Structure formats: structure tokens, C-alpha cells
Amino acid sequence: MKVRRGPRSGLPVVVAIHSRALGPAAGGIRLRRYPDWRDGLADALRLSEAMTAKNAAAGLDFGGGKSVIAVEPGVELTPSLREAALLDVGELIESFGGTYFGGPDVGTGPDDMVVVRRSTSRVFCLPPEHGGTGSSSIPTALGVFAAVRAGARHVFGSPDLAGRTVVISGLGSVGALVARHVASAGARVVVSDVDSSKRDSGYEWVDPEKALRTPADIVVPAAVGGVLSPELVPELAAPLVVGPANNQLTADAVADELAARGIVWVPDFIASAGGAVYTLLREVEGLDEAAANARVEAIGATVSAVLDGARDNGTTPLREARRLVEARLASQRAFES
Ligand code: PHE
Known part of the structure; x- marks a missing residue:
């Protein structure tokens, strides 16, 4: 450093x-x-x-x-x-x-x-x-959308978002695109941002300090991290939390508290990997747009594997996701030795 x-x-x-x-x-x-x-x-x-966890879990050859x-x-x-x-x-x-x-x-x-x-x-x-591939927010949002649908499939039995209430906390470059995806899929979209000028975004609005506590089907943390704390967890009113903000948990133990309350949380480093996946595969590995987007969409399958694994093994999504990271790092060590 x-x-x-x-x-x-x-x-x-x-x-x-x-x-x-x-x-x-x-x-x-x-x-x-x-x-x-x-x-x-x-x-x-x-x-x-x-980023180590994100790149490793996504199968990228980057630290x-x-x-x-x-x-x-x-x-x-x-x-x-x-x-x-x-x-x-x-x-x-x-x-x-x-x-x-x-x-x-x-x-x-x-x-x-x-x-x-x-x-x-x-x-x-x-x-x-x-000479670059431009904004990473577009593929990040696409990956989040795939993660939201996979989460919905796990929690509600269907990835269909029609009629579901989705709260998006943070209408920045990624949050705004996620809002557009879920709205096109027929969800009722409620948004919030610390910048109140975004009130006239065309979506329902909730004040930022209330956003994560809003009763909903899905809550999407799309601002900065450190928002899922031991104090907040008992006040969450949604069965599914999945979004692009990095480092959402104030501590790893919060993942256990979420699980204990029956709230399904998709680890942020899985849900938010779309930007890294798309950018690195296109700009370094030379994949074309369609192939790189297919890898972004595959985040949905990873989310399903992590959530099913947590349910089947009686662990948490965080533990399962970390296992994925560890396995990738260990296979590299085995390769080197
Ligand atoms: N900053 C974004 C992220 O946290 C996207 C990104 C990844 C940009 C890797 C460059 C390289 O994932």
C-alpha cells in the first residue's frame, strides 16, 4: 500500500x-x-x-x-x-x-x-x-439484476419481479440502472438517495434514513457500505437483501444475524462483480461483448449456488461465498507448487 x-x-x-x-x-x-x-x-x-474476494469468486485471474x-x-x-x-x-x-x-x-x-x-x-x-469499454456501471447493474432475480427465485420460488416491491437505496450510476432494470421487469420501485434532487427521478421516493427499513420484497443497498449493522438487522422489513454496494456488513457476524432472522442476504462481492467481470474479460482477455455479458449473467448461477449451499449446509451465504473464494485461491496455490 x-x-x-x-x-x-x-x-x-x-x-x-x-x-x-x-x-x-x-x-x-x-x-x-x-x-x-x-x-x-x-x-x-x-x-x-x-476486490480480492470479488475477482476470485468471479473466476477472474486478478487480485x-x-x-x-x-x-x-x-x-x-x-x-x-x-x-x-x-x-x-x-x-x-x-x-x-x-x-x-x-x-x-x-x-x-x-x-x-x-x-x-x-x-x-x-x-x-x-x-x-x-479505446476502452466505457462505464463499468452498465455491466455492474446487469449483474445485480441477475443476482436479484436469482435471489427472488430462491426466496419466492420465481425470478419474476412483476408486482414485487423493490427498494433501491442509492440512485448513483449503478443504482439508477438497477432501478431501470427492475422497473422494466414490472416491479414497484421505491428509491432513495442522500441527494434529494433525485426525488424527481420518476420513482416512488423514501427518505434515505428510512430506505433500508421500508417494508418490501427486496431491498437493494446501492450506496456506500457499512449499512447492515446489528442495530439495523432487527428493523429490516424485507426477506431478501441484494445489491451492489461494497462492504455492506459492518462486521461478518451480521451475516449470522441476518440468517437467524430468516433474511436472505446475497454477499456483495458476488452481486457486484459484473463491472469487474465485463471490463477485465473484454479489455484483458479480449472477449467480445456477448461473451462478456454471458459471464456477467452467470452471476445469477453463482448466487443460486451460494444461497442453495447455505440452505443445504445450514450455513450462511457469506460462508458459502467465502468458501468459493478460498477454493479458488487454494487451487492457485496447488497450481504454483
Ligand atoms: N469499481 C468497480 C468495482 O468495485 C468496477 C471495477 C472493477 C473497475 C475492476 C475496474 C476494475 O467492482
Whole structure:
């Protein structure tokens, strides 16, 4: 891991590598406000670990890493400061010499990757006119939709979402696309976001502090992580929780509490893998769009396997998903020895 104050921006930039057991580390570049830069550092560490699990469980030959640009309180993020910070993080990424590749994440998009590329070539998801495959939010949302349907099949006996109430907490680049998918599938969609200007998105609205507690068939955490806490679990009013937010649980033990209450939770690192799957298979492995999308859709089968395994073995989806990760890492170790 490397942390420094960007020489151009003065902002703290972090690149954290958690594992390279399966290949070079890959994970997005998060640009977010934090109360303290050390919160950004802690976030990068947790998020890089989640990327190891995500890439391993999805069968990708990549390890886990993440970058964070921490915007501190009182700092106004002007366009020129943003550009400087992206050049700074690119320079830090370049210093890893190809053992870590970045891409977009919360707070960044394909156009930002064009700026990052001025400092390093180790960056995915450039816009198509710059030679990349563009936004990873589109395949991430497609994978979440597959996970939602697989979860519905497990919990309700049918993947059909017609007439189901789906609450989406967080109408960012992924959440908004998930809303569109489930609405097209005939669900009643209720949304929330900390940005109240998104109220007129055309969907029913619930205030963000109430979103996860809203009675529903399915709750979709699509904002930042750390939302499923021991305090929240007893107040959940939905039998199925599945969404793209990374690191949804405040601690692993929350998975046991969810299971004890009969709430089915799809591990985030399984449900959110679509962006990584699509981007890495297309940009590195050279798969065409249809083949890469088929691999994204296959997230549904992984979700079914994890949920059925938890039910049949009397464990939790988290334990089953972790087993998948461990098996992948162990097979690599066996291969190496
Ligand atoms: N940042 C996204 C994620 O957390 C997508 C992404 C993955 C982007 C890997 C680049 C590389 O999965």
C-alpha cells in the first residue's frame, strides 16, 4: 500500500493492494469526501480486500486492490483540483509497475480515466473513443439484476419481479440502472438517495434514513457500505437483501444475524462483480461483448449456488461465498507448487 499527499493536488491519495495471488490487482479509484483522510485509508484497505474476494469468486485471474482520493472537510473540489488529484493517483498507480490496475468507482467515471491515463496506462474503462469499454456501471447493474432475480427465485420460488416491491437505496450510476432494470421487469420501485434532487427521478421516493427499513420484497443497498449493522438487522422489513454496494456488513457476524432472522442476504462481492467481470474479460482477455455479458449473467448461477449451499449446509451465504473464494485461491496455490 502507498499513501501520499498528491504533489499536484495536495489531497491524500491511497493505492491499496490486498492480494496478487491470482494475478495483478484490479479495482476502482474512489473519489469521495471523508471526515478524516485516515477514514479514506481504512476504506481503501477494506475495499481492496473486497476486490480480492470479488475477482476470485468471479473466476477472474486478478487480485484485489483499490485506490482512494480522500477529499477532506472544507476542501472545495474544483474541476482543476479534481484533475490534479486524478493525475496524482495515476502517478501513484504507475509506481506499482503493472501490479495494480485502476478503473472507475464511486465518484469517478470513464472521462476521469482519460485524465488518469495521462499519468499511467494501467487503467480500465476508458470511453470507447479512447479505446476502452466505457462505464463499468452498465455491466455492474446487469449483474445485480441477475443476482436479484436469482435471489427472488430462491426466496419466492420465481425470478419474476412483476408486482414485487423493490427498494433501491442509492440512485448513483449503478443504482439508477438497477432501478431501470427492475422497473422494466414490472416491479414497484421505491428509491432513495442522500441527494434529494433525485426525488424527481420518476420513482416512488423514501427518505434515505428510512430506505433500508421500508417494508418490501427486496431491498437493494446501492450506496456506500457499512449499512447492515446489528442495530439495523432487527428493523429490516424485507426477506431478501441484494445489491451492489461494497462492504455492506459492518462486521461478518451480521451475516449470522441476518440468517437467524430468516433474511436472505446475497454477499456483495458476488452481486457486484459484473463491472469487474465485463471490463477485465473484454479489455484483458479480449472477449467480445456477448461473451462478456454471458459471464456477467452467470452471476445469477453463482448466487443460486451460494444461497442453495447455505440452505443445504445450514450455513450462511457469506460462508458459502467465502468458501468459493478460498477454493479458488487454494487451487492457485496447488497450481504454483
Ligand atoms: N469499481 C468497480 C468495482 O468495485 C468496477 C471495477 C472493477 C473497475 C475492476 C475496474 C476494475 O467492482
